Amino acid sequence: MSARTRASSTTEADYPTTERSRVRRLHQRGSYARSDLHAILDAAPLCHVGYIIDGAPYVTPTLHWRDGERVYWHGSAASRFLRQVDGKTVCLTCSLMDGYVLARSAFNHSANYRSAMVFGTARIVESDNEKTEALRRFTDGLFPGRWETLRPMTAQELKATSVLWMDVEEATAKVRAAPPGDPEDAGIRVWAGVLPMRLAFVSPPRARARAAG
Amino acid sequence: MSARTRASSTTEADYPTTERSRVRRLHQRGSYARSDLHAILDAAPLCHVGYIIDGAPYVTPTLHWRDGERVYWHGSAASRFLRQVDGKTVCLTCSLMDGYVLARSAFNHSANYRSAMVFGTARIVESDNEKTEALRRFTDGLFPGRWETLRPMTAQELKATSVLWMDVEEATAKVRAAPPGDPEDAGIRVWAGVLPMRLAFVSPPRARARAAG
Numbered sequence: 001m002s003a004r005t006r007a008s009s010t011t012e013a014d015y016p017t018t019e020r021s022r023v024r025r026l027h028q029r030g031s032y033a034r035s036d037l038h039a040i041l042d043a044a045p046l047c048h049v050g051y052i053i054d055g056a057p058y059v060t061p062t063l064h065w066r067d068g069e070r071v072y073w074h075g076s077a078a079s080r081f082l083r084q085v086d087g088k089t090v091c092l093t094c095s096l097m098d099g100y101v102l103a104r105s106a107f108n109h110s111a112n113y114r115s116a117m118v119f120g121t122a123r124i125v126e127s128d129n130e131k132t133e134a135l136r137r138f139t140d141g142l143f144p145g146r147w148e149t150l151r152p153m154t155a156q157e158l159k160a161t162s163v164l165w166m167d168v169e170e171a172t173a174k175v176r177a178a179p180p181g182d183p184e185d186a187g188i189r190v191w192a193g194v195l196p197m198r199l200a201f202v203s204p205p206r207a208r209a210r211a212a213g
Numbered sequence: 214m215s216a217r218t219r220a221s222s223t224t225e226a227d228y229p230t231t232e233r234s235r236v237r238r239l240h241q242r243g244s245y246a247r248s249d250l251h252a253i254l255d256a257a258p259l260c261h262v263g264y265i266i267d268g269a270p271y272v273t274p275t276l277h278w279r280d281g282e283r284v285y286w287h288g289s290a291a292s293r294f295l296r297q298v299d300g301k302t303v304c305l306t307c308s309l310m311d312g313y314v315l316a317r318s319a320f321n322h323s324a325n326y327r328s329a330m331v332f333g334t335a336r337i338v339e340s341d342n343e344k345t346e347a348l349r350r351f352t353d354g355l356f357p358g359r360w361e362t363l364r365p366m367t368a369q370e371l372k373a374t375s376v377l378w379m380d381v382e383e384a385t386a387k388v389r390a391a392p393p394g395d396p397e398d399a400g401i402r403v404w405a406g407v408l409p410m411r412l413a414f415v416s417p418p419r420a421r422a423r424a425a426g
Contacts, residue, residue, distance in 0.1 A: 020269065025289050045310050045410070046324070048261035050272035056233065059263035059272055061308035061328050076238050095274035097258050097412060106352055106363050107370040111259070115274050139319055149403045150319050157320040190362045197258070199310060199412045 020119055021170040029174045034069075036173040040116035041066045044094035045199070049073065051085045051122075064092065065138045071118060072125075072134055074163045082162045085122040090166065092118045099196040103180035104188040110181070112194060115174045120166030131163045233332055234383040242387045247282075249386040253329035254279045257307035258412070262286065264298045264335070277305065278351045284331060285338075285347055287376045295375045298335040303379065305331045312409040316393035317401040325407060327388045333379035344376045 014032040015021065023030030031037075041047075047064040050057060060081045064073045071092060075082050098112040125131045136147045153161075180192045227245040228234065236243030244250075254260075260277040263270060273294045277286045284305060288295050311325040338344045349360045366374075393405045 024293050025291060045313075046308060046326075048263075048272050048274075048306055048308065050261075050263040050270040050304075052265060052268075052270050055265075056302055056332075057263040057265050057270055057304045059261050059304045059306040059330065061261075061306060061326070063324055079238050089269055091263075091270045091272045093261055093272040093274060095259060095261065100258075100355065102356065102359070104364050105370070106348055106360065106366050107374065109352065111276055113259075113274070117272065119269075135319055139322065142313065143315065146315070147319065151317050151398055151401050151403075153319055157318070161320065185364055188364050190364075196415050197412055198415045199410055200415075202409050202411045202413075 015168065015171045018170050021117070021172045023172055023174065026174075029176055031173040031175070032171065033173070036175075037116050037118070037168070037171045038066065040094055040096065040114045040173055040175075041071065041118070043114065044096055044116070047071075047073070047092050047094045049081075049085070049122075050091040050093065051081070051088055053080075053084050063138075064094070065141050067134075067137060069168050070165050071120070071168065072138065072163060072165045074135065074138070074161060077160050077162045079162065082124070082164060085164065086124045088122055090120065090122045092120070092166070096199065097197050098177065099194045101176075101178075101180050101194050102192050103182045104185035104190050104192050105182060108180055108182040108185070110176060112176050112178065112196070113174075114177075116171065117174075118166075118168050118171040120169045122164050122166045125163040125165060128158055131158060131161070134163045134165070135161070228381065228384045231383050234330070234385045236385055236387065239387075242389055244386040244388070245384065246386070249388075250329050250331070250381070250384045251279065253307055253309065253327045253386055253388075254284065254331070256327065257309055257329070260284075260286070260305050260307045262294075262298070262335075263304040263306065264294070264301055266293075266297050276351075277307070278354050280347075280350060282381050283378050284333070284381065285351065285376060285378045287348065287351070287374060290373050290375045292375065295337070295377055298377065299337045301335055303333065303335045305333070305379070307331075309412065310410050311390065312407045314389075314391075314393050314407050316395045316405050317398035317403050318395060321393055321395040321398070323389060323394070325389050325391065325409070327386070327390075329384065329386050331379075331381050331384040333382045335377050335379045338376040338378060341371055344371060344374070347376045347378070348374070 062073045095115040101110040275286045308328040314323040352360045
């Protein structure tokens, strides 16, 4: 995570730093580097899409995938969320919780995390071919080679599915990956450190029972 | 998860079903039961808060905690996010990814998850006593008894911290916790099933090395 990235040193490898995306607080945690953003988008299985309906904010969780600078998500063609966001500005945020940070004072307690906040304009994929291809890349991105093994999608299934995309217009990554930030309190006799967390696959109950038995 | 909850059977144990919160798609996955909402809010370490600044949607991840019908979050008093949302309508969403659901067709692939979408009006806690008490409940809620062991907060630290709260006005829980929904394709020879996932504590590297050595 190249936390040294700054507006003054913006290159093609960075997203533009704008009023909307500029990290204001704890800017040492921020990055506008494309590689940092991509890594977080790719590591998070789901995102939270923020959008506006009738002047009110909504946040919907959904699975997403990335292809270059384009982020995709999908759902039912009958979904209010998907129909409403077409053509609208959305904020798509991915967050990974990496641990609790326990300090000697309440104030210095924190969390280790990786987050990516992406701004863009959502669009519905119109062509059936593009839609199918996007869904193939989604499936094979998670489970390489799986698409070819599946029963093909029917025309009705394809029609019932909406795929949305947006190009990343502006984006910010934020990362904290550090021990407690309270060296001045190190003399205080209370345990301090990081309790690491991770979202991981676990054995299903039957597999566990078999392994134990 | 009482998925049978419906507007027609709303009781005090339920949140009101409104235009904003009514589950439109796959309503068998939805619930308005307070107990279901509370369980998801309590299980998720972080939430995503959606809000509007200058007509544009933003989604910020943050740690949250719950006290009855009140949801809290906090941050720096200098945070644009916290200053901007005071008095505004926000949508606070928690999501837990419980697994990938692999079916015999792309169409029936899915995810198992628990999500809670909560609507309310964000407010800043004004009184220092209330602020301190809220932070104590946050800390002790995660790590029971820890608050008393810590160096007390200084007046400066308290001033630098904003705590926000909102009462749950409307809310929806959605849960999928099931095998693939494609019994009609069971004859197709491709593996189908659930790959369960969980956000869990992991051993820090040093502890792992010690255990292995």
